[in-house]
Amino acid sequence: MTISAVLPGPASAQQPASDAKNAGTVGIVGVGTATTGTSFSQQEVLDTFGITDPRVRSVFLNSAIDRRYLTIPPTDSDGARVVEPQGELLAKHKRIALDMGARAVRACLENSGYELADVDYLCCVTSTGFLTPGISALLIREMGISPATSRVDVVGMGCNAGLNALNAVAGWAAANPGKVAVMVCVEACSAAYVIDSTMRTAVVNSLFGDGAAAVCLVADTPDVAHGPGDVPSAPGSPRILGFASHLITDAIDAMRYDWDGEQAKFSFYLDPDIPYVVGAHAEQVVDRLLSRAGLGRWAVSHWLVHSGGKKVIDAVRINLGLTRHDVRHTTGVLRDYGNVSSASFLFSYDRLLGERAVQHGDYGVLMTMGPGSTIETALVQW
Known part of the structure; x- marks a missing residue:
């Protein structure tokens, strides 16, 4: 899909329904992130849950993660951590997701110079819980966003979902020049844990953390012309040039979130x-x-790759011929936050902008990976 209508080539089947000639160039004009209140080192997590199995401890301590933001269960009268049934995990997801999501949206709007009243479209992405009505409706009510705001929820697509949603949001923005679209990825990974002694859960439990990230997209109105080499004038605001996806059908079950009958909870699996x-x-x-x-x-x-884990990052880096410097923000986010699922690549994007290393005309690739198994990519230019 080509978001900028001025790029050459035929319109794809994913082109917005409106006439492509009337669509503007879509820019990412703001970003904001949020986490839960407390971070833990890997050693602190092991100590908190009394994990002594040397195999599990090795997975945690060799993860290239220093700290993660987590919302751990309270203790009972004996000092042991309370076992949270699935219903309580869903309630935890709702509480954490709404708090982080609202703070990420506010930070994003402040960064972009817009206000809540300016939001015309809201897309909420999550894979760590299920709500009906979805997070978008609850955020609109609780934040005081206009009830006339268009909205959509992308639920259950996994770590790649941020770019799946960005594709759709960019299409809406292109079809509605001048209007403000916000996408927020909010992942309460603490509400998706199963704590037991198996190696299946050890890998997952060593990896994920709580986090939310939002971006604001706006397309130029039709009277603003851009040539193929032009970029938006706002500093740090790249235009979106296109997307590409790949579904690895032979590995469709390699990453999945399914029901664990023994634990009576949903449980995530990584091959x-x-x-x-x-x-x-x-x-x-x-x-x-x-x-x-x-x-x-x-x-x-600039390469902004999903912080999926040390081995995933290394495999992508080696196969693409990238340097460690190319993925410095990816590895930095993994180190400081763990894998925050669909929000991870936006944490890296925020760090890139904070570095102030981007030059006018630079190209960047955004890349996420997740269940399917799926690789999603986007091309941007500053």
Whole structure:
């Protein structure tokens, strides 16, 4: 999908329903992040839950994660951590998600110079809980956003979902030039844990943390013309050039969130080979994304890859021929927050902007991976 109507080539099947000639160039004009209140080192998590199995401890302590934000269960009268049934986990998700989501949206709007009254479209992404009505409706009510705001919830797509949603939100923005669209990825991973002694849960429990991130998108009105080499004038605001996806159908069950009858909870599963599967397919989708714009990997100055885990990051980096410097924000987010699921790549994006290293005309690739197994990518230019 080409979001900027001025780029050459035929409109794809994903082009917004409105006439592409009337669609504006979509820019990411603001970003904001939020976490829960308390972070824990990996050693503190092990001590908190009394985990002594050397195999599990090794997974935690060799994860390349220093700290994660978590909302751990309270203690009972004996000092042991309370076991949270699925119903309480869903209530926890609602409480944490609404708090983090609201703070991320406010931070994003402040960063972009807009106010709550300016929001015309709200997209909420989560994979760590299920609500009906969804987070979008609850945020609109609790934050005082106009009830006339269009909204959508993207639920259960996993760590890749941020770019799936960004594609749809960018399409809405392109079809509605001048209007303000906000996407917020809010992941209360503390509400999706199963605590037991198995290696299946050890990998997951060592990896994920709570976090939310929001971005604000606005398309130029039709009377603003951009040539293929032009970029939005606002500093730090890239335009979105396009998206590319790849579904690895042979690995469709390699990452999944399904019911654990023994625990009577939903439980997340990661196949040990998934880093290598994702890495092996990374070149295919990235090169397809870049070739549509007539570019090679050499042209990309900034790589914002999902902080899926140390092995995933290494596999992607090696297969794409990237340096450790190229993925510094990806590894930094993993180190300081863990894997915050669909919000991870936006935490890296926020860090890139804070670094103030972006130059006018630079290209960037956003990349997420998740269940399906799926690789999602987007091309932007500052």
